[in-house]
Amino acid sequence: MPRSDPSRPVTTHDVARRAGVSQATVSLVLSGNPRARVAAATRERVMEVAEELGYRPNILARGLVRGRSYAIGVVVPDLTNPFFLDVVTGAQRVAAEAGYAVLPGDTRETTPARHLDALRARQVDGVIIDGVGAATLPHDSLSDLKVVVVDEPSERWPGIASDALAAGRLAAEHLLGLGHRHLAFIGPATDVHGFRMRERGFFQALRAAGLALSSPRLRRVAPSVAGGLQAMRALLALPAAERPTAVFCATDLLAAGALKACLTAGVAVPGRMSIVGCDDVELARVLTPELTTIRIPARELGARAARLLIKQIDDDAWVPRPGKPLPVKLVARGTTGAVGGE
Amino acid sequence: MPRSDPSRPVTTHDVARRAGVSQATVSLVLSGNPRARVAAATRERVMEVAEELGYRPNILARGLVRGRSYAIGVVVPDLTNPFFLDVVTGAQRVAAEAGYAVLPGDTRETTPARHLDALRARQVDGVIIDGVGAATLPHDSLSDLKVVVVDEPSERWPGIASDALAAGRLAAEHLLGLGHRHLAFIGPATDVHGFRMRERGFFQALRAAGLALSSPRLRRVAPSVAGGLQAMRALLALPAAERPTAVFCATDLLAAGALKACLTAGVAVPGRMSIVGCDDVELARVLTPELTTIRIPARELGARAARLLIKQIDDDAWVPRPGKPLPVKLVARGTTGAVGGE
DNA sequence: TTGTAAGCGTTATCAC
DNA sequence: GTGATAACGCTTACAA
Numbered sequence: 001m002p003r004s005d006p007s008r009p010v011t012t013h014d015v016a017r018r019a020g021v022s023q024a025t026v027s028l029v030l031s032g033n034p035r036a037r038v039a040a041a042t043r044e045r046v047m048e049v050a051e052e053l054g055y056r057p058n059i060l061a062r063g064l065v066r067g068r069s070y071a072i073g074v075v076v077p078d079l080t081n082p083f084f085l086d087v088v089t090g091a092q093r094v095a096a097e098a099g100y101a102v103l104p105g106d107t108r109e110t111t112p113a114r115h116l117d118a119l120r121a122r123q124v125d126g127v128i129i130d131g132v133g134a135a136t137l138p139h140d141s142l143s144d145l146k147v148v149v150v151d152e153p154s155e156r157w158p159g160i161a162s163d164a165l166a167a168g169r170l171a172a173e174h175l176l177g178l179g180h181r182h183l184a185f186i187g188p189a190t191d192v193h194g195f196r197m198r199e200r201g202f203f204q205a206l207r208a209a210g211l212a213l214s215s216p217r218l219r220r221v222a223p224s225v226a227g228g229l230q231a232m233r234a235l236l237a238l239p240a241a242e243r244p245t246a247v248f249c250a251t252d253l254l255a256a257g258a259l260k261a262c263l264t265a266g267v268a269v270p271g272r273m274s275i276v277g278c279d280d281v282e283l284a285r286v287l288t289p290e291l292t293t294i295r296i297p298a299r300e301l302g303a304r305a306a307r308l309l310i311k312q313i314d315d316d317a318w319v320p321r322p323g324k325p326l327p328v329k330l331v332a333r334g335t336t337g338a339v340g341g342e
Numbered sequence: 343m344p345r346s347d348p349s350r351p352v353t354t355h356d357v358a359r360r361a362g363v364s365q366a367t368v369s370l371v372l373s374g375n376p377r378a379r380v381a382a383a384t385r386e387r388v389m390e391v392a393e394e395l396g397y398r399p400n401i402l403a404r405g406l407v408r409g410r411s412y413a414i415g416v417v418v419p420d421l422t423n424p425f426f427l428d429v430v431t432g433a434q435r436v437a438a439e440a441g442y443a444v445l446p447g448d449t450r451e452t453t454p455a456r457h458l459d460a461l462r463a464r465q466v467d468g469v470i471i472d473g474v475g476a477a478t479l480p481h482d483s484l485s486d487l488k489v490v491v492v493d494e495p496s497e498r499w500p501g502i503a504s505d506a507l508a509a510g511r512l513a514a515e516h517l518l519g520l521g522h523r524h525l526a527f528i529g530p531a532t533d534v535h536g537f538r539m540r541e542r543g544f545f546q547a548l549r550a551a552g553l554a555l556s557s558p559r560l561r562r563v564a565p566s567v568a569g570g571l572q573a574m575r576a577l578l579a580l581p582a583a584e585r586p587t588a589v590f591c592a593t594d595l596l597a598a599g600a601l602k603a604c605l606t607a608g609v610a611v612p613g614r615m616s617i618v619g620c621d622d623v624e625l626a627r628v629l630t631p632e633l634t635t636i637r638i639p640a641r642e643l644g645a646r647a648a649r650l651l652i653k654q655i656d657d658d659a660w661v662p663r664p665g666k667p668l669p670v671k672l673v674a675r676g677t678t679g680a681v682g683g684e
Numbered sequence: 685t686t687g688t689a690a691g692c693g694t695t696a697t698c699a700c
Numbered sequence: 701g702t703g704a705t706a707a708c709g710c711t712t713a714c715a716a
Contacts, residue, residue, distance in 0.1 A: 366689090
């Protein structure tokens with residue numbers, strides 16, 4: 001009786017019956033198994049009937065027997081940050097091509113551990129983890145799961161990274177080159193490794209130029225527009241002698257907040273304050289003036305992470321060798337100018 | 343031998359063997375079936391062993407037997423538009439609570455039909471469709487799939503909508519109330535119903551005030567920041583007599599582009615040009631001046647759509663009754679002011 | 685109350 | 701070449 005339910009999806013059994021062959025033969029034909037030696041005539045008839053009936057393979061059933069779900073998870077701290085969304089988008093494109101679904105999620109309303117548990121319950125074949133702090137992850141809950149980390153160092157899992165050190169350095173050199181000597185830094189008050197490296201690169205370049213940065217000019221805030229706003233307000237409230245003429249923000253969101261603080265306070269940008277962001281999200285070109293920033297190839301990061309992950313999943317023996325960090329570059333736009341310029 | 347593979351996930355069989363009961367009993371205890379009458383002692387021992395072994399149910403296997411995947415798809419035109427991302431986020435929260443995974447995707451690089459095919463291959467139990475044009479959907483490819491449409495009229499599927507007509511009307515009334523009489527409209531050149539209604543509400547209110555709008559002041563462009571930029575440039579290039587003093591943009595992205603065009607051209611906002619957006623995405627408060635806009639409850643829209651969908655999935659007989667559109671409201675911020683004001 | 689057994693749709697290993 | 705047949709991990713009658 002259930003066999004004849006007209007609304008039930010078409011299965012290999014239905015195709016088999018209609019084509020007058022066994023279900024196994026249908027599977028052989030349709031699963032694209034290269035070692036399947038099926039007579040051309042049989043193959044053709046099976047394919048015809050499958051087409052005619054509108055057969056669609058049940059990926060879940062296939063997954064059950066193959067021990068795969070053909071799904072991967074992507075865990076980021078905040079999906080509303082366009083940077084992380086780009087990472088997800090990049091991963092999704094590659095995954096889709098390889099027949100994998102992507103389950104994106106962020107850890108705003110949950111802990112990484114809890115989120116990973118949910119992903120494991122769904123039998124995801126692997127996860128991409130970005131900006132969550134590999135060190136804080138529960139090792140045991142990640143066993144029997146392939147992992148690729150983005151912008152995180154780890155001996156435990158392969159990863160793909162952007163050249164965050166260079167990002168900070170490029171920002172510093174750009175500002176230095178414009179004649180700025182009183183610099184400030186605004187970064188997120190989180191222990192995300194990639195962000196830390198941006199900071200470190202910035203300070204290394206400053207030191208190399210013989211400059212230091214007094215502590216009031218190093219602001220750690222929430223990694224958001226609001227955080228940037230607050231940090232810049234604090235900088236603007238500094239006594240004139242202490243006040244910076246340029247600031248590097250570790251993310252574009254922070255930079256957007258900083259810019260807004262300046263504009264609202266009537267501080268000309270880049271006239272009296274130069275601002276460099278980092279990420280080059282779409283928002284950077286929406287702001288007025290357009291944001292000078294360091295371009296991090298977020299989509300490429302996501303795409304490579306997905307390739308790395310899927311490679312591992314498909315070939316268990318494959319050992320990834322660490323690659324070079326992806327290059328970043330300065331994109332000079334409207335928020336930076338020569339010191340004292342107008 | 344495979345039974346003893348230490349890296350293999352723990353199954354109900356493992357728990358059963360260890361607890362000295364049958365696999366079915368384990369399932370009875372662990373599946374939370376209310377009609378399961380199991381002795382308290384047995385239940386307790388099973389739960390203990392399950393905990394001890396770190397048992398995690400395989401959702402895919404459960405789905406196979408129950409004919410469910412516990413996954414839903416969300417299809418939107420563009421995930422980089424924060425409005426649609428909010429819809430997805432709202433849906434995701436509700437779905438997660440109900441044990442459903444969300445497969446988000448947009449139709450930038452593919453057609454809705456193709457995307458829906460991919461979702462069906464994954465056996466999703468239903469889809470939420472927003473801004474894709476219900477009329478353009480291939481009816482047949484949606485059979486045996488529960489569907490909820492957002493901001494689209496449809497006799498075929500239940501839906502949840504925002505009060506788009508009111509959105510347009512509120513924008514017009516706000517501008518009219520500020521004394522503006524030379525208005526313009528910038529909308530996306532797509533046939534998304536929700537956007538059309540925003541437009542219609544706007545024009546209805548104008549007509550009610552005895553105003554009309556010459557065709558050069560009605561601009562249809564790509565639904566993006568770039569589109570808004572281009573449209574506003576065109577408006578600014580109009581002869582003085584034709585030039586509007588205020589404009590309503592059907593989305594915040596368009597408004598952001600319009601604002602940028604003004605700022606770049608040295609046209610004071612709101613001094614010489616007032617701008618009203620629609621959506622109230624986060625970006626609205628990042629811009630300087632902050633964007634006056636109509637708040638559409640995107641997350642709530644997504645959340646309700648998910649609830650509606652999951653209700654349908656879980657209770658096949660349930661027939662949704664059409665609800666009222668969600669209310670929208672004007673959020674007056676910095677981009678609107680009295681006509682001729684400064 | 686618990687165990688046995690069938691089956692969800694697929695893949696994969698065999699004989700034939 | 702092709703067809704039985706046994707899994708995959710789980711739910712759910714039905715039997716004991």
